[in-house]
Amino acid sequence: MSGAAGNVMHSPLVTVLLGDPRLPDRSKPGECFTPDDLDQVKRLKAALDTVQGYAYEYWDDHAQLLTRLQEEPPEFVLNFCDTGFRNEARHELHVTACLEMLGVPYSGSGPVALGICYDKALVRALADAQGVAVPREALLTPSAALPLLEFPVFIKPNRADGSVGITERSLASDDAQAAEYLTQLRATMPGADIIVQEFLAGTEYSVGLIGNPDAGFDLLPVLEVDYTALPAHLPRLLDYGSKTDPQSPYWTDVRFREARLEGNTLAGLHEACTVLFNRLGLRDYGRFDFRCDARGTPRLLEVNPNPAWCWDGKLAHMAGLRGESHGELLAHIVNAAHRRCFSGQ
Numbered sequence: 277m278s279g280a281a282g283n284v285m286h287s288p289l290v291t292v293l294l295g296d297p298r299l300p301d302r303s304k305p306g307e308c309f310t311p312d313d314l315d316q317v318k319r320l321k322a323a324l325d326t327v328q329g330y331a332y333e334y335w336d337d338h339a340q341l342l343t344r345l346q347e348e349p350p351e352f353v354l355n356f357c358d359t360g361f362r363n364e365a366r367h368e369l370h371v372t373a374c375l376e377m378l379g380v381p382y383s384g385s386g387p388v389a390l391g392i393c394y395d396k397a398l399v400r401a402l403a404d405a406q407g408v409a410v411p412r413e414a415l416l417t418p419s420a421a422l423p424l425l426e427f428p429v430f431i432k433p434n435r436a437d438g439s440v441g442i443t444e445r446s447l448a449s450d451d452a453q454a455a456e457y458l459t460q461l462r463a464t465m466p467g468a469d470i471i472v473q474e475f476l477a478g479t480e481y482s483v484g485l486i487g488n489p490d491a492g493f494d495l496l497p498v499l500e501v502d503y504t505a506l507p508a509h510l511p512r513l514l515d516y517g518s519k520t521d522p523q524s525p526y527w528t529d530v531r532f533r534e535a536r537l538e539g540n541t542l543a544g545l546h547e548a549c550t551v552l553f554n555r556l557g558l559r560d561y562g563r564f565d566f567r568c569d570a571r572g573t574p575r576l577l578e579v580n581p582n583p584a585w586c587w588d589g590k591l592a593h594m595a596g597l598r599g600e601s602h603g604e605l606l607a608h609i610v611n612a613a614h615r616r617c618f619s620g621q
């Protein structure tokens with residue numbers, strides 16, 4: 277394209293950072309990228325090709341990442357590296373810390389927000405202090421005994437994503453079941469802190485926000501998890517299989533639909549998410565998961581500052597509910613981040 281003065285105008289180059297398919301990933305079944313993961317990347321590229329106004333390149337070789345960032349610092353990074361540096365989930369924040377140190381503008385939340393949100397108990401405490409409803413819970417260090425509990429409870433790792441460490445047996449109805457799952461989790465995740473939480477048996481919601489406090493937020497339609505097609509004997513929860521195993525009934529039979537919320541419930545969820553977005557220092561977009569208690573009060577499960585970007589993820593479903601394609605969702609995210617980085621909004 278030529279400008280009025282004959283200068284060649286170029287589209288801003290977006291460097292998309294992704295997980296590294298060459299390296300092991302302990303959070304995935306088989307501890308490596310699955311065919312579905314590779315397909316997700318293909319679909320991401322196809323969707324970004326529809327987002328006008330930018331050119332794209334893709335970096336996923338983590339062995340080269342630090343050198344490459346220093347030698348050819350990108351003009352703008354779309355940080356979709358949700359696996360963490362070298363696919364180590366605890367090192368998700370390190371990627372953003374490097375970008376900060378090198379002065380590379382990037383999309384999404386920074387290292388502090390990513391670090392805080394990887395600690396569910398910490399997010400719960402911060403949310404509670406802001407008046408956001410949270411479940412009752414106990415945080416167990418690796419050697420702590422089970423406290424006195426009011427059953428049923430939900431048992432899960434404090435630091436994990438993608439339902440790692442969550443199975444049907446996370447739901448425990450008595451001391452024996454709770455002790456058994458705690459022992460199993462400690463064997464598979466040595467050294468991990470474990471949350472024992474009030475089981476929230478009600479409706480489950482996900483809320484997506486795109487934007488920033490100064491520029492304002494785009495509130496996506498609220499998603500409700502639809503468990504009605506799930507066989508009745510299975511507990512209602514999004515377990516590891518729901519995100520990784522196409523054969524699992526949790527994958528095949530759990531659906532998402534638009535939540536039908538009363539005005540004040542919707543306003544309450546939006547208010548809670550905006551407060552959390554600001555307090556936790558999120559940027560550009562985020563996803564907030566809630567589940568209702570027996571009285572119908574939505575309580576915060578967790579905050580996702582780097583939520584799944586995939587075509588069939590919750591954010592893409594939310595966009596789909598208002599008739600938008602995956603590409604249109606990605607365009608909102610890229611534009612919000614680019615605007616914040618380059619127009620100071």
Ligand SMILES: Nc1ncnc2c1ncn2[C@@H]1O[C@H](COP(=O)(O)OP(=O)(O)OP(=O)(O)O)[C@@H](O)[C@H]1O
Pocket residue numbers: 411430432436437438439440442473474475476477480512513514515519565567577578580
């Ligand atoms: N206290 C609870 N009561 C009832 N269900 C729960 C509770 N905690 C978690 N769950 C169920 O487990 C699922 C995963 O929990 P959570 O969001 O905390 O884990 P995660 O690994 O961070 O998941 P992701 O990042 O993929 O959303 C929830 O979507 C919900 O179905």
Ligand SMILES: [Mg+2]
Pocket residue numbers: 565577578
């Ligand atoms: Mg969740």
